[in-house]
Amino acid sequence: MENQSFSVLSASKPQNGAVIQDSSFQGSESFFRSVLGNMEAIYLNKNPTAKAILELVRSADCDQICYDHFAFRTFGVNGHGIDSMSKFFLDFGYERREELRFPAKKLKAFWFSPPKVSTFSRGSGVHGPLPRIFISELLVDQLSPEAQEIIKKYTNISHCGKEYAALASAFGILTWEKPSYSEFQLLARESEYAAWTLVNGYALNHVTISTHRLASNLRSIGNLNQFIKENDFNLNSEGGVLKVSPDGLLLQSSTVADSTYFEFSDGITEAVPCSYIEFAERLVLPQYKDLPAEKVEEFHRRDGFEVGNADKIFESTSKDQLTRRAA
Numbered sequence: 564m565e566n567q568s569f570s571v572l573s574a575s576k577p578q579n580g581a582v583i584q585d586s587s588f589q590g591s592e593s594f595f596r597s598v599l600g601n602m603e604a605i606y607l608n609k610n611p612t613a614k615a616i617l618e619l620v621r622s623a624d625c626d627q628i629c630y631d632h633f634a635f636r637t638f639g640v641n642g643h644g645i646d647s648m649s650k651f652f653l654d655f656g657y658e659r660r661e662e663l664r665f666p667a668k669k670l671k672a673f674w675f676s677p678p679k680v681s682t683f684s685r686g687s688g689v690h691g692p693l694p695r696i697f698i699s700e701l702l703v704d705q706l707s708p709e710a711q712e713i714i715k716k717y718t719n720i721s722h723c724g725k726e727y728a729a730l731a732s733a734f735g736i737l738t739w740e741k742p743s744y745s746e747f748q749l750l751a752r753e754s755e756y757a758a759w760t761l762v763n764g765y766a767l768n769h770v771t772i773s774t775h776r777l778a779s780n781l782r783s784i785g786n787l788n789q790f791i792k793e794n795d796f797n798l799n800s801e802g803g804v805l806k807v808s809p810d811g812l813l814l815q816s817s818t819v820a821d822s823t824y825f826e827f828s829d830g831i832t833e834a835v836p837c838s839y840i841e842f843a844e845r846l847v848l849p850q851y852k853d854l855p856a857e858k859v860e861e862f863h864r865r866d867g868f869e870v871g872n873a874d875k876i877f878e879s880t881s882k883d884q885l886t887r888r889a890a
Contacts, residue, residue, distance in 0.1 A: 590654070590655050590656070592680055595655050596689050596690060598651075598729060598733050599633070599689040599694075600689045600690075601733035601734070602633070602729075602732050602733050602767045603688065603689055603767070603770065605732070605733070605734070605735035605766065605767070606766065606767040606770065606838055608735075609735070609766070609821070609823060609837050609838065610820075610821045610837050610838045610839070610840070611821060612796060612818055612821050612839070612840065613769075613770065613818070613821070613838065613839065613840040615796075616791060616794075616796060616818065616840055617688075617772075617840070619790075619794055620772065620777070620781060620787075620790075621687070623779055623781060623790070624777045624778055624779045624781055625778050625779070626687065627685075627686075627687045627691070627777075627778065628687050628688055628691070628772055628773075628777070629687070629688075629691045629692050629772075629773040629776040630688065630689070630691065630692075630694040630770055630771060630772065630773060631694060631695060631771040631772065631773040631841075631843040631845070632674070632694045632695035632696060632697050632770075632771045632843070633694050633695075633696055633697070633767060633769075633770055633771075634696075634697040634698070634699070634767070634768045634769050634770075634771070634841075635648050635696075635697075635698045635699070635728075635732065635765060635766075635767065635768055636698075636699055636700075636701075636756065636759065636760045636763070636768050637698060637699065637700040637701070637728070637760065637765070638700065638701055638703055638714050638718055638757075638760055639671070639700035639701055639702050639703050639704075640703040640704070640711075640714060640715060640718055641715065641718040641719065641721075641725070642725045643718045643721065643724075643725045643728075644700035645671075645672070645673055645698045645699070645700045647725040647726070647728040647765075648698050648728040648729065648732075648765060649673070649675060649696070649698055650728075650729075651728070651729035652675050652696050653675070655678065656677075656678030657675040657676065657677055657678060657696060658675060658676045658678075659673055659675055660673065660674050660675060660676055660867065661673070661674060661867055661868070663868060663870050663873060664870065665699075665870065665873070665874055665877070667874075668754075668756060668874070668877060669701060669702045669705045669706065669754065670699050670700065670701055670702065670756065670877075671699065671700060671702060672697060672698060672699035672700070672868075672873070673697075673698060674695055674696065674697045674698075674867065674868050675695065675696040675697075675698070676695055676866075677692075677693035677694065677695060677696075678693070680693065692776075692861070694770075694771070697868060697873075699756075699877075701714075701754065701756055701757055701760065703715070703757075706753060706754060706757070707753060709749060710749065710750055710753045710754065710757060713742070713746045713749065713750060713761075714750070714757060714761070717739040717740065717742060717761065718739065720739045720740055721738040721739040724738025724739060725738070728765045729765070731764055731765045732764075732765040732766060732767060735766060736764070737762075737764040738764060738765070739764070740828065741762075741825075741826070741827060741828045742761050742762070742827060742828060743827050743828050743829045743831075744827040744829055744831040744833060745829070746761070747761060747762060747827065747833075747835070751882070755836075755880065755881050755882060756877065756880075758835075759835075759836055759880050762825050762835050763835075763837065763838070766837075766838065767838060768838055768839075768880075769817065769838050769839050769840055769841050769876075769879070770840060770841070771815075771840070771841040771842065771843050772787075772840070772841070772842050772843070773843060773844075773845070774787050774842050774843065774844040775844050775845055775846075775864065782844075783844070784805065784814045784815075784816060784842055784843070784844040785805070787816075787842055788804055788805065788816050788842070791818070796818055797818060797819045797887070797888045798816055798817065798818055798819070799816070799817045799818065799819055799839070799875070799876065799878060799879045799884055800884070800887065801875045801878035801879075801881070801883075801884065802871075802874075802875035802878075804816055806869075806871070806872040806875050806876065807872070808865070808869040808871065808872055809869070809871070810865070811846070812845065812846040812848065812864075812865035813843070813844075813845060813846075813865050813867075813868075813869050813872060814843070814844040814845075814846070815841060815842065815843045815844075815872045815876060816841070816842050817839050817840065817841040817842065817876050817879045818839045818840050818841075818879065819839060819879055819884045819885060819887070819888040820836045820837055820838055820839040820879050820880040820884070820885065821836075821837045821838065821839070822834040822835065822836055822837060822885060823835060823837050836880040836881075836882075836885055837880075838880075839879040839880065841876060841879075845861075845864040845865045845866070846864060846865055847859055847863055847864055847865075848863060848864065848865060851863040
C-alpha cells in the first residue's frame with residue numbers, strides 16, 4: 564500500500580450544520596491503518612462470532628464493509644484512562660467530541676471523529692473510511708476500597724504501560740501481570756466492566772458495522788438483525804434487541820460477547836468474556852431528507868452517540884447476557 568498522508572485540513576458537519584475544522588496534521592496513513600489492522604486481527608482471532616458475522620455479511624454484500632466505530636475500555640486511574648488510548652488517535656488527526664456519562668455504571672466516555680484523508684478510500688474494513696473512536700473509562704474512585712486496591716495494584720504494576728495503550732491493543736497483550744481468579748471475582752461482583760478490563764486490558768472491545776453503507780437489503784439494521792438471527796447468532800437483548808436514540812435517528816444492536824479461557828496467576832483457568840460486534844444505522848438528518856439517496860454523504864446523517872443506547876450496548880459482555888446465550 565502506498566504511503567499516503569492525512570490532509571492538512573478537514574471538516575466535519577455536526578447536526579446544526581456548522582462546520583468544525585479538524586486539527587492540522589500530516590502523518591503516514593498506511594502506518595495508521597496498519598495499526599488498526601493489527602488491532603482488528605487480534606480481535607477477530609479471539610472472537611469467532613465477530614469473524615463469522617463479518618464473513619457472512621461480506622459474502623452477502625459484495626465483499627465491502629465500512630466500520631462506524633471502534634471501542635475501547637480503560638481504568639480511570641493512574642493515567643490509564645481515556646487519555647492513555649486517545650493520544651494515539653489524536654496524534655493522527657482525530658478530534659475529541661462529546662462526553663457521555665453513565666452514573667449507574669460509574670463510567671464516562673468520549674468519542675472522537677476521524678480526520679479527512681487526502682485520498683478517500685473506497686476499500687473495506689480498516690482500508691475503508693476511517694472509523695469513529697469511542698473510549699470509555701471506569702471512575703475507579705467511586706468503587707469500594709477493596710475494588711480500588713485491586714485495580715491500583717495492577718495499574719501500578721503497569722507503570723509506564725499507559726504510554727503504550729495502542730501498542731498493547733495492536734499486540735493483544737496486557738500491560739500488567741495476570742490477576743488472580745479471586746481478584747477477578749471480587750471485581751466482577753461490583754463492576755463487570757472492571758473485571759472485563761482487568762483481563763482484556765486495552766483490547767478492542769468491539770467494532771461496529773455501518774449498516775447504511777452496505778449495498779444490499781442488509782443496509783436496514785432490521786434486516787441485518789434478522790439475517791444474524793437466522794444464522795443462529797445471539798443478539799444482546801438488554802432493553803430490546805434494537806436500541807433507538809430519542810430522536811429516532813441512531814439505531815444500534817450488538818451480539819453477545821464471546822468467551823475464552825483465561826489462566827489466572829494462581830493457576831486457575833476459567834471462562835471470561837471477550838468482545839462482540841455491533842451494528843449501527845445512522846439515518847439522514849431532517850434538513851437533508853429530500854436529498855436523492857445517491858447524494859447523501861456521511862455528514863448528512865445523524866452523528867455522535869447516545870447514552871441510552873450505549874448503556875445497553877455495554878451489557879453485551881455482562882454475565883446476564885452470556886448466561887442467556889448459553890441457555
